[in-house]
Amino acid sequence: xxxxxxLIATGGTIAARETENGLAPQLRAEALLDFxxxxxxxxxxxxxxxxxxxxxxxxxxxxxxxxxxxEQNYAQYDGFVLTHGTDTLAFTAAALSYLIxxxxxxxxxxxxxxxxxxxxxxxxxxxxDTFLYAVSGAGGVSVVFGGRVIASTHAKKLYTRxxxxxxxxxxxxxxxxxxGEIRNALPVQRKTKNNPKFYHELNTRVAVFTCIPGVSAxxxxxxxxTCDGLILxxxxxxxxxxxxxxxxxxxxxxxxxxxxxxxxLYEGTDMSVYAVGKRAKTDLEILELHDMTTEAAAAKxxxxxxxxxxxxxxxxxxxxPIAFDRLES
Numbered sequence: 001x002x003x004x005x006x007l008i009a010t011g012g013t014i015a016a017r018e019t020e021n022g023l024a025p026q027l028r029a030e031a032l033l034d035f036x037x038x039x040x041x042x043x044x045x046x047x048x049x050x051x052x053x054x055x056x057x058x059x060x061x062x063x064x065x066x067x068x069x070x071e072q073n074y075a076q077y078d079g080f081v082l083t084h085g086t087d088t089l090a091f092t093a094a095a096l097s098y099l100i101x102x103x104x105x106x107x108x109x110x111x112x113x114x115x116x117x118x119x120x121x122x123x124x125x126x127x128x129d130t131f132l133y134a135v136s137g138a139g140g141v142s143v144v145f146g147g148r149v150i151a152s153t154h155a156k157k158l159y160t161r162x163x164x165x166x167x168x169x170x171x172x173x174x175x176x177x178x179x180g181e182i183r184n185a186l187p188v189q190r191k192t193k194n195n196p197k198f199y200h201e202l203n204t205r206v207a208v209f210t211c212i213p214g215v216s217a218x219x220x221x222x223x224x225x226t227c228d229g230l231i232l233x234x235x236x237x238x239x240x241x242x243x244x245x246x247x248x249x250x251x252x253x254x255x256x257x258x259x260x261x262x263x264x265l266y267e268g269t270d271m272s273v274y275a276v277g278k279r280a281k282t283d284l285e286i287l288e289l290h291d292m293t294t295e296a297a298a299a300k301x302x303x304x305x306x307x308x309x310x311x312x313x314x315x316x317x318x319x320x321p322i323a324f325d326r327l328e329s
Contacts, residue, residue, distance in 0.1 A: 012085030014112035055085025079134035097323035098303035153325035203305035217247035238269030239276030261289035
């Protein structure tokens with residue numbers, strides 16, 4: 001039986017055309033499909049134009065609207081394809097992993113580095129591959145881009161122009177898309193149920209603070225004043241510079257959540273290795289990202305802090321693996 005897929009379009013480069021002010025989303029969802037007629041051989045497609053935004057302008061409110069749209073249409077479709085700009089696609093993919101949990105149906109995101117009506121664009125292949133993966137029945141949220149399938153909590157944009165824009169950081173690719181076929185699929189077990197869990201609240205008072213040598217503790221305190229959750233992007237395997245330890249302690253005393261990650265792209269943190277990390281982990285009630293991406297950690301904290309501000313429960317939820325976001329402890 002031919003599967004039914006809902007295409008949810010949000011704008012992005014894939015739908016862009018040149019305007020007097022530069023590229024901007026112009027093409028509607030139906031027009032995207034016209035450029036890839038082969039999709040009609042894979043499934044029956046219905047479209048919803050949710051918004052027409054450059055992904056720079058995507059906010060958590062849009063994540064919640066996407067979630068609502070999928071929930072309202074969940075019973076009527078076998079899978080969902082979301083077209084999205086590339087700049088914040090990794091954040092949206094991670095957020096949907098927490099807002100839509102245990103889905104047995106696929107929710108697959110894609111976009112393009114060039115508009116779909118541009119000669120040589122990567123958009124037609126990305127769009128076809130995404131529908132091909134959506135009809136495969138692989139549940140949960142994922143990203144299809146540049147011939148690769150990426151777990152939603154490990155997608156990272158590495159290139160601003162190249163077609164192979166995204167990588168899977170600290171987790172294997174779920175599959176590869178070659179010559180219209182799904183190959184080298186990773187045999188992973190997803191925890192799915194017949195009734196997925198949808199969430200409808202996020203606490204957007206989450207910030208990321210990137211350390212630079214000698215940054216003022218007062219600057220860190222000022223940033224923390226505006227948020228309930230703070231991710232400290234530190235160095236190497238993770239640590240808190242000595243001149244920031246007291247400030248981090250004060251932030252935690254004020255009832256705020258602090259998580260420590262690293263600016264290094266691959267292999268994650270291990271704060272037990274160096275004294276600067278072990279000291280902070282021992283003396284401060286901080287969370288550690290380990291192999292999580294900053295995008296996933298930020299989205300997860302927004303999801304957690306919308307549910308609880310109890311430190312023990314925040315820690316439990318943060319350290320519980322969801323959608324492959326961190327290794328099982």
